[in-house]
Amino acid sequence: MTAVLAEAPGTPAVDAAARHRAVLALARVETVRMLRHPVTVAATLLLAGFWVSSWFAIGTSRYPVLQDLDRDSAIGMMILLGGAALIVGNLAVLRAHRDGTTGLSQVLILPDRARTVAHLFAPLPLAVLGAVLIVARMAILAICTPAAGHPNPYELATGPATVLLLGALGVLLGRLTRSAVVAPLALLVVLAGLAVLEPLANGGKALWLAPQGGSVLPMPVPVSLMGRPAAAHFAYLLGLAGLLSAAAVLRAGARGVRVAVAGVVALACAVAGGTAQLSAPGHAVVAARTAAMNHPSQYETCRELGHVAYCAFAGFSRWIPAWNTVVQAVVAQVPATARSARLTIRQRIVFVSLGGGKGPEQLLAAWRSDNAAAGTPGAIGIDTQWGDSRSAADLAAQVAYRLVTGRAGEAHVEQGAELAGATACGGAGVLVVWLAGQAGTQARTGLRRLTEDGRDPRGGVSFDQNQLIPSVYVPAPELTVATQALARPRADIAARVQRSWATLTAPGTTAAQAAQILGVPAPAAGTAC
Amino acid sequence: MNARTLYLLLRPTAHAVKWRPMVAGATLGLAILLVPEALTSRLTDAHLTTLARIAAICVALGAAFLLDDPATRSTLTVPTPRLARNLVRVALAGPAVALWWALTLGLAKTTGHHAAAAHLPVAALTLEAATLLATALALSAIAQRRTVDGNTSVVAAPAVLLLVAVAWFLPHPVELVLRPTDPHWTASHYNWAAALATALVAFLWASHERA
Known part of the structure; x- marks a missing residue:
């Protein structure tokens, strides 16, 4: 002063x-x-x-x-x-x-x-x-x-x-x-x-009028599908700031052409930005989203690492080495004879609002035909989110299910229109969880958290390909046996798995028989699979 | 210092207290919790808990103005100690705030058209609100020790918001702000209780005048 x-x-x-x-x-x-x-x-x-x-x-x-x-x-x-x-x-x-x-x-x-x-x-x-x-x-x-x-x-x-x-x-x-x-x-x-x-x-575009802007999509998506009117929102915010400034100066007693001009310019900026942001996302973006959701293979580039093909959307390919670490850790625990299947890991995204109320069956059917068209039947789905323990456990369990059963886990609609993953019964279910537990500390942590806090309402755990679509479900008795096996010395269980692979993966093997093979106490109740 | 002196202090103190910030905070808090609830039935437990917390912060901000005293320069010489004067102010405002909180949560529970309103964790939220209030008072009392013009709110109100911002980001195991469904919900309320005790001790300590 x-x-x-x-x-x-x-x-x-x-x-x-x-x-x-x-x-x-x-x-x-x-x-x-x-x-x-x-x-x-x-x-x-x-x-x-x-x-x-x-x-x-x-x-x-x-x-x-x-x-x-x-x-x-x-x-x-x-x-x-x-x-x-x-x-x-x-x-x-x-x-x-x-x-x-x-x-x-x-x-x-x-x-x-x-x-x-x-x-x-x-x-x-x-x-x-x-x-x-x-x-x-x-x-x-x-x-x-x-x-x-x-x-x-x-x-x-x-x-x-x-x-x-x-x-x-x-x-x-x-x-x-x-x-x-x-x-x-x-x-x-x-x-x-x-x-x-x-x-x-309620997901309406009016949210863009708030300073924080519109809501985010339920999962990360490639840049070209974002469709956020960020430039218009930026202009809208600057216009609002200008309007408030003009109001403050007016209130302080300023009168004159310059204040009026500044106010009008700010108002025009706010109105133009405000209306422009309400028209997003455009038709082209919505069409691109539908196409990328239904036919991911056409928008991805694939890379082969250690006999596994990894297909990622544009911008996400830097995660492939990290995915590969988890996948190879699971593959390494499987006997050589069971490794013959060619694995494909494919990233998938879901836009809930684009379902059009037709339910998820159409999307799942679209993914099946997309896989067939790309020549990668049984591709394993993966999220556009990575780095947390849950994602690692989900990927490891899906790879394990693919190796154990020979087919990829796939969701189906249960009664009540709830989506549920493919149920891994008996020895297969035990193996899926045990193999997932071999995929590094992150997957192990994710598995522990799922078992402790993230149980499915049915009592077991569900491994998902993304936050909306489940992939594999392991019931409670199988989970109990696998958790006990994971607590035992790794070399001992690994040797038993290698020795009895064929028995454990046979469709008729129950969780109790698997427990006997692995040398852990049998579960209290069997599963009706 | 006896009860009669304190009783005599009640009426002039009630006149001296700045009630307007408190009323503004309480009104806004009530609106923040009830208006969204009336407008939509899509609010979850987590939304309502957040809104109730924001309502509590509103009234805590109002309480940060409770100890403002433009006559501070002249009160240095009065025989009634600052602690007693502060306690009289708290005794005047406390019941009003408690009544407001009961009314706010009661309305939120009864007027909500959805299940989430009935499950509002009242006891836990009351502990949080009490802690916020005590923190605002403690910060005001600490500001009293440094101020020369008695304008404690200029320090206390922003400090309340800063402490809330810190509390919002506290990591495990000292986290405070959780969703009601979080497994650590109960444990976090031991932290809240510890914070309440600390704030009360700080208020009493800071209200003592230096000899």
Whole structure:
């Protein structure tokens, strides 16, 4: 503030250049105060800390899908940096009132409206800091991990745009009311919106009018199928920020052509962006989604590693070595005679909204014909999510089922239109779980978690090809025997498996017989398979 | 310091307290929980729990203004200790907040048209709300020790939000914010109880005036 007074020339009211310089000087001071404010510093550290800790805590962040993480990062930025801009900007506007110097500010050379403009500039460097953080996060993930896909620059830019939007909201609230509780409460309204707008909008496009943008698809998909109107949403957010800024300046007493022009431009930007985002996804994207869902083989590139063909959608092929590690670990436990089958691992995606109410049978039939057309019958399905223990266990169990039974696990519709995987009965079921447990520590952890917390309502465990379509179901008695076998020394059980492979995989072998062969206690009840 | 003095303090303190932030927080909290519930029947247990938490944060923010006292410069010399003055303020606001919370959760449970509303974990959410409230008061009391103009809310309100943000991201085994279906739900509420105890001790400690 002293800088403003010191730099101000004698007759500021008539010297427009001096007025601009004074506004910039005040904006500089407010910027530094905002960046140095404990709330901003804490929020920035929290955001960075959260991003770093998710690297260690969440398995899938080792294999990130960048076209999903961009939105995720932008929302984290909106809550933390946007929240900081909202609260600190509001406190800065209310400073004069808090300190009882409102009357004094009336005699300063800068009128309220010019001071408001300076306050509106203050979140700009914070938004730039946000942009640097979000780009750094993406760059580190893209370079240091086998990341899939690539981020949408507009989706990334919505993070800093929300910082500007909430910063402008803080200034406007400071101009509307002198109560310091209003800005934090406004932030809570934004948070409540994050929590419930999705069920309220019921998947409708109206959700795009909220700062966080529309809902995400149930599973990661290739970049070309995202169909998110991120550019229009970015323009919409900037337009909203401009509108709030114009309202704040108007409220502070500014009248004139420039404010009107700025307001009209912001309104046009918000309306144009707001309406454009409601028309997405376009017909072309919907058609491409249907085609990729029903005929995945036409959109994938395959790569052969150790007699196994891996077919991945564009952008996901960097995960193939990790899939191969799990698959080869299972294959290595199987006797050489049983390895003759040629394995194909095929990525598959599902768009629930495209089912058209016809149920999943059509999709499953489409996948069968797609497999036949591609010359890969019995292809094993895999998700567009990888790195967590569940995914590893799912893949390992499906490969095991394929090797044990000679066919791939496939879902079918049970009574009540529920999807269920192929049931692995008796010795086959025991082998599937035991083999899945040999596919590394991740698969072992996934298996343990499934057994402990993720049981199917029928009592066994279901191994899925993605979050919506199950693949193989192992009933409870088979699971019990396999869990006991996994607790025994590995070499002993492996030798018994090698010796009695034919008996164990024979269709008539029950779980009790398998338990006897493996030397573990028999289960209490048999399964009606 | 006796009960009669405290009783005499009640009425002037009730006049001195800034009630508006508390009323604003309580009103918004009520709306945040009840409006979405009235608009849709698709809310799950997790949604309602999150909304109830946000409602509790709203009123905790209001409570961060409870100890604001523009007359701080003059109260240094009064014989009534700060702890007693703070406790009088809490005694005035506490019942009102408790009543509001009971009303909010009661309405949420009875007006909801769906099963999720009936399963709202009331006791656990009440513990969380009490912890948030105690934290806001403790932060205000800590701010009181440093302030010269009695404007404690300028520190306490943002600090409440920051602590909530930290709590939201706490990892296992010290996690606090969980879904009701999480297997660690009960264990996390031992953490909440520990946080409540810490906040109460901090409030009492910070309310003591330095000799």
